[in-house]
Amino acid sequence: MGAKSLKCAGLLIAGILTWTVPSTAHDHKAGSIEIEHPWSRATPPGAPVAGGYLEIRNVGNEADRLVSASSDLAASTELHESTMQDGMMRMRPMAGPLEIPAGQTVKIGDGNHIMFVKPARSLRKGETFKATLTFEKAGAVDIEFLVQGMGGREAEEALGHGMHGSAAP
Amino acid sequence: MNGLKAFRLVAWIAVAIVSMGLAAFVLLKSEYPSTPASTVSGTPAVGGPFSLVSQRGEVVSDQSLRGRPYLAFFGFTNCPDICPTTLFELSEMMAELGADADTFKVLLISVDPERDSQELLAQYMTAFDPRIVALRGTRAQTDAVLKAFAAAAIKVPMEGGNYTMEHTAGVYLMDADGRYVDLMRMEEPREERMRKLRELIS
Numbered sequence: 001m002g003a004k005s006l007k008c009a010g011l012l013i014a015g016i017l018t019w020t021v022p023s024t025a026h027d028h029k030a031g032s033i034e035i036e037h038p039w040s041r042a043t044p045p046g047a048p049v050a051g052g053y054l055e056i057r058n059v060g061n062e063a064d065r066l067v068s069a070s071s072d073l074a075a076s077t078e079l080h081e082s083t084m085q086d087g088m089m090r091m092r093p094m095a096g097p098l099e100i101p102a103g104q105t106v107k108i109g110d111g112n113h114i115m116f117v118k119p120a121r122s123l124r125k126g127e128t129f130k131a132t133l134t135f136e137k138a139g140a141v142d143i144e145f146l147v148q149g150m151g152g153r154e155a156e157e158a159l160g161h162g163m164h165g166s167a168a169p
Numbered sequence: 170m171n172g173l174k175a176f177r178l179v180a181w182i183a184v185a186i187v188s189m190g191l192a193a194f195v196l197l198k199s200e201y202p203s204t205p206a207s208t209v210s211g212t213p214a215v216g217g218p219f220s221l222v223s224q225r226g227e228v229v230s231d232q233s234l235r236g237r238p239y240l241a242f243f244g245f246t247n248c249p250d251i252c253p254t255t256l257f258e259l260s261e262m263m264a265e266l267g268a269d270a271d272t273f274k275v276l277l278i279s280v281d282p283e284r285d286s287q288e289l290l291a292q293y294m295t296a297f298d299p300r301i302v303a304l305r306g307t308r309a310q311t312d313a314v315l316k317a318f319a320a321a322a323i324k325v326p327m328e329g330g331n332y333t334m335e336h337t338a339g340v341y342l343m344d345a346d347g348r349y350v351d352l353m354r355m356e357e358p359r360e361e362r363m364r365k366l367r368e369l370i371s
Contacts, residue, residue, distance in 0.1 A: 044246075044253060044296035046289050051249030076329065082250060084356070088321065089251050089338040093328060115249050117331070150257040150296065 031138035032060025053109030065097035071131035074116035215349035217317035221304035245281035260298035280322035
């Protein structure tokens with residue numbers, strides 16, 4: 001029995017363990033991929049889109065790639081780049097699957113986002129909704145987004161990622 | 170050997186020409202939208218007539234805005250991040266100013282009148298300070314207001330026949346005579362934005 005099959009057996013056991021152990025409310029795992037703080041922003045009434053933000057940690061020894069996202073909330077769920085360039089706000093579909101290097105954490109929400117197109121309802125602060133991220137190696141990861149307030153900064157701070165000098169009155 | 174040398178020379182010249190072209194393109198590109206409000210002489214290029222309709226059906230024009238300072242920014246409802254966040258932040262700043270926020274106007278100008286109907290804007294804006302006015306117009310009126318603010322909006326096709334808009338970011342601060350004063354950037358710290366706003370209305 002070679003090292004490779006041992007590793008396979010280990011992965012299988014790890015897989016079964018993560019499968020059977022229920023994930024905590026706000027963090028989700030599959031294989032080497034851990035999803036942290038999936039959050040969305042409350043939407044104004046009638047808003048045709050909603051954004052999704054989270055962090056993807058790859059605790060394994062091999063790179064993985066985020067291929068797609070989906071949710072029952074929306075007619076379609078897309079992965080976008082969204083950047084400020086030369087004074088213009090730009091938004092494009094991601095050029096390809098998002099690389100998650102081994103041992104690293106990739107943030108979605110800094111120059112990119114998940115966009116829920118035509119959400120079935122307005123999102124209110126404190127609500128949650130389900131979605132699925134699909135990775136090349138880790139496969140499908142079911143996650144739950146927590147809806148934060150409408151201010152981006154406020155939402156970030158609520159998650160303990162305090163941003164640069166906002167002076168609360 | 171000579172043939173190879175000649176080929177290399179030609180190749181390098183081609184590379185140089187392409188690089189210069191690219192550099193010029195990048196320079197021109199960054200020159201245009203990042204300085205929406207100034208020309209070489211430093212005089213504001215912002216100005217010109219425009220006329221749009223608010224979410225409540227009122228006509229708002231460069232002329233009707235005279236007499237009070239105002240804030241204006243471009244956006245659209247199919248925008249998940251910066252547009253709702255800007256509206257939210259401006260609402261918060263207006264709440265902080267209280268009655269002082271009655272001395273100026275705040276305008277969201279839709280770059281996507283095709284999808285942003287007056288009805289949708291009316292519904293959407295209920296989430297924000299009721300003093301904020303959401304404006305839309307016909308294609309020609311929208312082009313005119315973009316020109317008046319030396320701003321740009323580009324339609325970008327997306328998957329499934331959908332599209333999104335790329336547009337000039339930042340909040341234009343305009344004085345009571347409709348002259349451009351400053352640009353407020355939402356990525357600036359709140360105290361800096363408040364300082365610019367207080368200066369505008371003082």
